[in-house]
Amino acid sequence: MSKEHPTKAVRVAIQRPLYKLLDYACDVDIQPKPGCRVKVSLGNSVITGIIVETDVESEFATLKPIIELIDESPVIDEKLMGLLHWSSSYYFHPLGEVLFHALPVDLRKGKSVPKVEIWNATSAGLELPKDELKRAPKQQAMLDYVIQKDGADANNLKQLLGDNWRNTSRELIKKELIAIEEIDPQKLTAPATHVFSVNPPHQLTEEQQQCLTDIDAHFNEPKLRPILLHGITGSGKTEVYLSVIAPILKAKKQVLVLIPEIGLTPQLLSRFRQYFPDSNIDCLHSGLADGERTRVWLGAKTGSIDIVIGTRSAVFTPLLNPGMILIDEEHDASFKQQEGFLYQGRDMAIKRAHDLGIPILLGSATPSLESLYNVEKERYHYLRLNNRPGASNPPDIALQDIRTLPLDAGISSLMMTDIRQHLDNNNQVMLFLNRRGFAPVLMCQDCGWHAVCSHCDMGMTYHASMGKVICHHCGYEERVKSTCPDCNSTKLTTQGQGTERIEEVLNTHFPETPVIRIDRDSTSRKGSLEEKLELVNSGEPVILIGTQMLTKGHDFPKLTLVGILDVDQALFSMDYRAHERLAQQVLQVAGRAGRGAAKGKVILQTSQPQHPMLLSLLSQGYANTAQQILNERKLWNYPPLGCQALVRVNALDLQLAHNFISTLGADLAAINSEKVMLLGPMPSPLARRAKRYRFQLLISAEKRGDLHGFLHSVLSIISKIRKTGGVRWVIDVDPVDFL
Numbered sequence: 001m002s003k004e005h006p007t008k009a010v011r012v013a014i015q016r017p018l019y020k021l022l023d024y025a026c027d028v029d030i031q032p033k034p035g036c037r038v039k040v041s042l043g044n045s046v047i048t049g050i051i052v053e054t055d056v057e058s059e060f061a062t063l064k065p066i067i068e069l070i071d072e073s074p075v076i077d078e079k080l081m082g083l084l085h086w087s088s089s090y091y092f093h094p095l096g097e098v099l100f101h102a103l104p105v106d107l108r109k110g111k112s113v114p115k116v117e118i119w120n121a122t123s124a125g126l127e128l129p130k131d132e133l134k135r136a137p138k139q140q141a142m143l144d145y146v147i148q149k150d151g152a153d154a155n156n157l158k159q160l161l162g163d164n165w166r167n168t169s170r171e172l173i174k175k176e177l178i179a180i181e182e183i184d185p186q187k188l189t190a191p192a193t194h195v196f197s198v199n200p201p202h203q204l205t206e207e208q209q210q211c212l213t214d215i216d217a218h219f220n221e222p223k224l225r226p227i228l229l230h231g232i233t234g235s236g237k238t239e240v241y242l243s244v245i246a247p248i249l250k251a252k253k254q255v256l257v258l259i260p261e262i263g264l265t266p267q268l269l270s271r272f273r274q275y276f277p278d279s280n281i282d283c284l285h286s287g288l289a290d291g292e293r294t295r296v297w298l299g300a301k302t303g304s305i306d307i308v309i310g311t312r313s314a315v316f317t318p319l320l321n322p323g324m325i326l327i328d329e330e331h332d333a334s335f336k337q338q339e340g341f342l343y344q345g346r347d348m349a350i351k352r353a354h355d356l357g358i359p360i361l362l363g364s365a366t367p368s369l370e371s372l373y374n375v376e377k378e379r380y381h382y383l384r385l386n387n388r389p390g391a392s393n394p395p396d397i398a399l400q401d402i403r404t405l406p407l408d409a410g411i412s413s414l415m416m417t418d419i420r421q422h423l424d425n426n427n428q429v430m431l432f433l434n435r436r437g438f439a440p441v442l443m444c445q446d447c448g449w450h451a452v453c454s455h456c457d458m459g460m461t462y463h464a465s466m467g468k469v470i471c472h473h474c475g476y477e478e479r480v481k482s483t484c485p486d487c488n489s490t491k492l493t494t495q496g497q498g499t500e501r502i503e504e505v506l507n508t509h510f511p512e513t514p515v516i517r518i519d520r521d522s523t524s525r526k527g528s529l530e531e532k533l534e535l536v537n538s539g540e541p542v543i544l545i546g547t548q549m550l551t552k553g554h555d556f557p558k559l560t561l562v563g564i565l566d567v568d569q570a571l572f573s574m575d576y577r578a579h580e581r582l583a584q585q586v587l588q589v590a591g592r593a594g595r596g597a598a599k600g601k602v603i604l605q606t607s608q609p610q611h612p613m614l615l616s617l618l619s620q621g622y623a624n625t626a627q628q629i630l631n632e633r634k635l636w637n638y639p640p641l642g643c644q645a646l647v648r649v650n651a652l653d654l655q656l657a658h659n660f661i662s663t664l665g666a667d668l669a670a671i672n673s674e675k676v677m678l679l680g681p682m683p684s685p686l687a688r689r690a691k692r693y694r695f696q697l698l699i700s701a702e703k704r705g706d707l708h709g710f711l712h713s714v715l716s717i718i719s720k721i722r723k724t725g726g727v728r729w730v731i732d733v734d735p736v737d738f739l
């Protein structure tokens with residue numbers, strides 16, 4: 001194509017770590033829109049791209065043509081496109097990768113947007129005499145429903161009949177009473193009939209009611225500000241959320257609920273479904289099959305799903321009629337994405353709500369310092385719930401000095417006695433240890449050998465149930481042999497304990513009581529977490545052992561004793577966020593105790609009973625402790641006061657990685673900006689991971705604008721340094737992981 005024949009040009013983003021967009025020619029009879037996907041050629045391959053700009057004046061005289069326009073209408077709408085542009089520039093991440101991240105996997109691969117299937121009654125179905133299906137009540141219910149709704153989609157039917165609804169559908173199709181019609185989602189109009197009802201399980205307490213009134217008032221202010229609901233554990237925040245959401249749903253708007261952990265979805269989903277029996281509620285998280293994710297994505301986009309409950313990346317769910325965003329456990333670290341596109345889901349949600357002009361509510365018993373600081377700066381409204389409903393009271397936390405106590409697998413003898421007592425009273429017990437596996441050290445008693453990851457130079461964790469040592473940094477694993485690989489001695493032993501070992505010891509101490517371990521290993525099989533939670537929810541006396549997966553959100557009314565086994569390491573961490581995280585973790589896990597009628601008890605084992613942070617947390621509570629930590633941060637200008645970005649560089653070859661970051665460091669030092677401070681380059685604390693040598697450079701500034709201005713220089717300098725031998729680099733804006 002030459003310049004004499006001006007074809008239309010479009011600008012396309014592709015899923016590559018590329019900071020520029022590519023121009024393609026486009027036939028005049030194609031009507032491309034930003035947000036539509038296309039097939040384009042790149043080198044010798046055909047790849048999927050997303051149109052970012054149309055009617056482009058390209059600087060190139062000849063352009064390759066678009067091979068195919070996949071979507072007639074955008075898969076990313078204008079508002080979402082705006083948010084993704086913004087996040088690409090805020091996080092200095094290539095736009096193509098950001099855009100693709102926002103799509104379900106099937107659509108990233110270029111599959112077409114599935115047709116929406118609508119179940120309709122056939123004329124035979126419409127004319128069927130009333131009691132004809134009385135022996136198949138599910139079929140009757142489904143037929144009645146599609147007739148009443150004049151067509152229903154998969155989301156409606158799943159909601160009506162539960163997970164096995166397709167079996168019912170198959171039967172009715174076989175009988176030719178129902179037929180499926182496929183409709184192009186772009187031609188779908190908003191859901192026709194809208195039934196709405198609420199079924200609140202409790203009457204709100206006075207305090208909850210007051211909170212609700214305040215929230216409603218703030219939602220109606222002309223200038224919306226995010227609301228932080230700081231309610232102690234078990235104060236019934238979920239109950240308040242549900243009442244806040246009701247009028248939004250009633251107004252036929254959609255609600256996006258973000259939660260930190262897949263493990264919380266079953267409990268939350270059932271509470272939401274019970275409260276809103278006629279609304280369509282679904283989940284989006286990484287545990288879903290690709291097809292399911294696309295279905296929910298499409299349901300939200302076409303407006304057939306009213307509430308989407310999802311983890312971090314659900315923040316990008318398209319919504320036809322967005323009404324409100326809710327972030328539960330807003331303090332949780334898992335809202336920050338740690339791989340690929342490094343974004344903070346909570347911040348993204350706040351930005352999204354702002355762009356859409358819709359209210360956003362953040363809730364936590366232990367708010368993040370970021371949010372508390374935003375309250376201090378009056379950027380957020382602040383509401384509190386200080387009491388648990390009914391007779392339930394927050395448990396007291398007792399420090400237990402373990403320096404002189406006999407320990408079995410790290411559990412003190414006194415703790416064992418308490419466990420016995422609570423079980424004898426027909427209650428449940430939970431032990432918290434944030435380390436999975438059997439033991440963090442596997443060693444030889446004769447020669448001192450211990451298992452080290454050959455890819456990371458870090459110790460490997462012994463997993464007895466699998467007979468393996470596994471590196472928790474890179475996932476590398478090895479089978480454990482019966483003899484020492486260095487000296488052939490058979491005297492292999494372990495040191496320290498993880499959840500597996502605790503499970504084993506408790507099984508011997510309490511053979512008559514079910515011991516339920518909940519961690520990443522024990523819940524990796526689909527459905528296994530649900531099974532375990534069901535056993536706990538039965539109310540039988542059980543002992544739960546869990547990692548941080550268990551700490552948040554769960555509501556087990558029969559749980560009366562919580563034991564916190566090992567916090568000492570975190571007390572002396574180099575990471576300036578360690579104390580904040582520990583305070584949150586301790587209070588969250590403690591908050592699982594005594595949520596029912598019986599008073600709860602929490603025992604925190606430590607060899608540091610005089611540690612000021614622990615003492616402050618116990619005597620003054622979270623808000624005061626958080627304020628103290630915030631004041632310390634102010635002294636040093638650490639976030640959330642100042643702001644930071646971390647440049648990470650790694651390579652298989654130590655020298656190459658070192659050369660690269662040294663060049664970058666020298667060039668940046670030469671800029672000599674007084675507004676930013678550089679720390680490094682230096683080796684990362686985890687200096688080698690998955691065979692790659694790692695370095696980092698920390699950039700701090702008092703003002704966001706200065707940091708971002710400087711990062712533009714970083715980007716331009718870094719792109720010019722010659723990358724040899726597969727050196728990789730990444731910019732992490734607002735980092736939380738300094739390993």
Ligand SMILES: Nc1ncnc2c1ncn2[C@@H]1O[C@H](COP(=O)(O)OP(=O)(O)OP(=O)(O)O)[C@@H](O)[C@H]1O
Nearest residue numbers: 202203204205233234235236237238239365389553
């Ligand atoms: N008004 C009420 N009357 C009676 N019971 C209530 C009321 N509100 C909440 N509850 C009950 O109190 C328990 C705790 O409520 P909920 O799980 O909502 O607390 P939460 O604030 O979300 O706690 P956490 O921060 O620990 O997750 C639940 O069992 C809930 O059913």
Ligand SMILES: [Zn+2]
Nearest residue numbers: 453456471474
């Ligand atoms: Zn490793």
